[in-house]
Amino acid sequence: MRPASQAARPAPPPISGHQYTLDGVRAVAALGVLIYHVAATAGSITNPAGARWLFNGGQVGVPIFFILSGLLLYRPWAAAVLDGRAAPRVGTYLRKRVFRIMPAYWAVIVCFMLTAGRDHIGDPVTWASLLTLTQTYLPDVWWESALGPAHLGQLWSLVVEVAWYATLPFTAAILGWYARRKRTHDVGVRAKRLLIGIAVYASLSFPFTAVMFFPERHTQMGLWLPRFFVWFAIGMALAVVTVWARLDERRPVATLCRAVSDSWAACWVAAAMLYVVAATPATGPVTLQTPDGFWTSTLHLIVDGLCAAALIAPVALAPAGHPALGAVLANPVMRFLGRISYGLFLWQLLIIVGWYEGTDRVFRGDVATDLPLMAAASIAAGTLSYYLVERPVQRLTRRRDRSRRAPAPAPSS
Numbered sequence: 001m002r003p004a005s006q007a008a009r010p011a012p013p014p015i016s017g018h019q020y021t022l023d024g025v026r027a028v029a030a031l032g033v034l035i036y037h038v039a040a041t042a043g044s045i046t047n048p049a050g051a052r053w054l055f056n057g058g059q060v061g062v063p064i065f066f067i068l069s070g071l072l073l074y075r076p077w078a079a080a081v082l083d084g085r086a087a088p089r090v091g092t093y094l095r096k097r098v099f100r101i102m103p104a105y106w107a108v109i110v111c112f113m114l115t116a117g118r119d120h121i122g123d124p125v126t127w128a129s130l131l132t133l134t135q136t137y138l139p140d141v142w143w144e145s146a147l148g149p150a151h152l153g154q155l156w157s158l159v160v161e162v163a164w165y166a167t168l169p170f171t172a173a174i175l176g177w178y179a180r181r182k183r184t185h186d187v188g189v190r191a192k193r194l195l196i197g198i199a200v201y202a203s204l205s206f207p208f209t210a211v212m213f214f215p216e217r218h219t220q221m222g223l224w225l226p227r228f229f230v231w232f233a234i235g236m237a238l239a240v241v242t243v244w245a246r247l248d249e250r251r252p253v254a255t256l257c258r259a260v261s262d263s264w265a266a267c268w269v270a271a272a273m274l275y276v277v278a279a280t281p282a283t284g285p286v287t288l289q290t291p292d293g294f295w296t297s298t299l300h301l302i303v304d305g306l307c308a309a310a311l312i313a314p315v316a317l318a319p320a321g322h323p324a325l326g327a328v329l330a331n332p333v334m335r336f337l338g339r340i341s342y343g344l345f346l347w348q349l350l351i352i353v354g355w356y357e358g359t360d361r362v363f364r365g366d367v368a369t370d371l372p373l374m375a376a377a378s379i380a381a382g383t384l385s386y387y388l389v390e391r392p393v394q395r396l397t398r399r400r401d402r403s404r405r406a407p408a409p410a411p412s413s
Contacts, residue, residue, distance in 0.1 A: 070235020
């Protein structure tokens with residue numbers, strides 16, 4: 001029988017395996033972005049009547065996605081530094097990212113070019129930039145804004161994600177080098193050094209943001225990866241804390257994680273309050289036609305990042321099987337929406353803009369009647385994307401990985 005002191009130790013958060021509660025968080029992000037896009041295209045956000053401006057806060061879905069990427073993708077590298085295990089193979093990591101992201105994305109691009117983009121179907125620059133996720137680096141092409149074609153405007157964030165995926169092995173190597181410079185077997189010392197390095201990485205977002213405006217305005221830079229280091233860094237820091245909590249036998253970090261997860265309601269109230277602030281013009285204009293400024297752009301990074309962190313932190317730091325969080329985020333509906341969230345994100349604006357243009361109601365819509373229809377259509381498209389493209393590709397890559405790991409048959413005697 002274990003001593004009472006050992007039995008009372010809090011369980012640390014999981015650092016491997018599938019976490020269904022994070023699927024629920026991913027669903028929240030995708031739905032938040034969907035609501036924002038419907039409201040923006042309907043013209044509700046700029047409508048002064050009532051509290052329609054609150055829809056503007058749906059943009060917080062972007063930092064939620066970025067934080068989740070930082071948490072889940074950096075965690076194996078954090079475990080390698082803190083636990084001494086082998087770091088992920090860069091080639092394998094990049095191959096998995098390509099097969100996870102690109103097939104469904106290419107399906108959207110082909111569909112767009114055959115429909116809304118058919119006037120440019122013979123333009124090789126359009127094809128090349130869209131297929132390689134480089135459209136936001138080409139400001140002089142035919143599309144309406146720096147975000148890219150209106151029907152694909154949300155994909156600017158995927159351009160940023162892919163840039164972060166590509167640079168993560170290099171970033172992780174630098175952080176690991178810094179953490180290991182201190183010769184010690186104390187996992188806490190190495191974890192603290194990782195967190196210091198991540199804090200420096202996050203801080204680079206702010207001088208980069210300043211360069212966007214001084215000595216002159218460079219709005220295109222607002223869509224580049226360095227501006228969003230701080231959001232990815234929040235997830236990376238959570239990854240370090242979760243691994244640290246599991247490896248440190250003294251369990252003080254596990255106790256802190258459990259305290260945060262048990263305070264999930266307070267964290268989510270704080271997230272709701274920050275959401276309201278994020279929806280106001282204090283964190284940037286409510287229309288893309290109005291140029292942003294340095295201070296509002298900076299507040300956008302801070303407020304939206306804190307809002308997303310307050311939502312995700314209690315979920316990421318919770319032990320497996322947390323009853324309250326599981327009931328809210330890991331129920332069958334949220335798990336399903338999380339499973340198809342990538343397709344839901346990819347297809348939503350092609351559907352939304354196409355619907356409003358087809359009905360000649362751009363900026364003259366009604367969220368109350370249009371949102372259920374747009375949500376149903378986007379969820380249906382995301383479901384088809386998952387079962388017809390994403391899932392078959394995932395099965396194929398897993399089968400290929402298993403065949404590579406399988407031992408060669410022994411030679412017959």
